[in-house]
Amino acid sequence: MMQVFAGGDLFEAAILGVVEGLTEFIPVSSTGHLLLLGHFMGFESNGKTFEVLVQLGAILAIVLVYFHRLVSMARNFRTDPAVRRFVLGVFVAFLPAVAIGAFAHGFIKNVLFNPWIVCVSLIVGGFVLFVIDNLRLQPKYHDATHFPLRNCVIIGLAQCVAMIPGVSRSGATIVGALLTGADKRSATEFSFFLAMPTMAAAFSYDLLKNYQNLDANDVALISIGFVTAFIAGLVVVRSLLSFVSHYGFGLFAWWRIIVGSAGLAGLLVFG
16 A cells, blocks of 8 residues: 555645646756655655656646647648647657656666755756856747757657656756757747656556555545646746746756755755
8 A cells, every 4th residue: 555644644745736736847857846845744655656646737737728739739630741740759759758767667766766866966957957048059949849850859868867856857858959959938848748748658657557556545645736736737837938938947947956955955964
């Protein structure tokens, strides 16, 4: 059985859900934040199942925001070559994570889901974001639907680095897109689209492997986390594109470094 949370902890599940929704689509690592916060709150789930399944709320938030575009793409898929090329690009970017995630699933959750690794990854990733944000890159692509397939492959490979908790799936894909010629807005939007199949696959795979270990209490906690992640995710997705277009990623770089450093200090003091 999934032994979860001394004391009830619907409130803790709700807080973690909010953190998931707020951090999933910005380059700060939602999984890293959940693992770190859960560690200090004493929130434990067998096999770290809660931390993966709660992502369903964030998935549905982004699907809702992009619902009309997704429906339009579905309707025009057979007749519009540009739509087919974009869908193929997202699929190509999605494949590396599927292959590596399925192969290394046990290692990732049993070894890499570690608060020390999270803190170091947050700090290193923060400095990487600073460097990328201050490079004088000359964007060639201003529309996420126009990325060449070669660029999509590179972005997909970059996403695999985010299997290390604390790296950030969105951060890795955004950096990959920026380095292949995308502007900040289109890089972030492509990351949104790539999140849908990637997170859905992670959710489905983890549920398939762990559903027999879930009881009614676990489902209640995951459901609370799902609802709060959905609401928080809606807020972030609706505002993030405009924010990064105007301000870049410097704020997120500082946030990563501060959280990672505070986490290391907490681990050294409290264990």
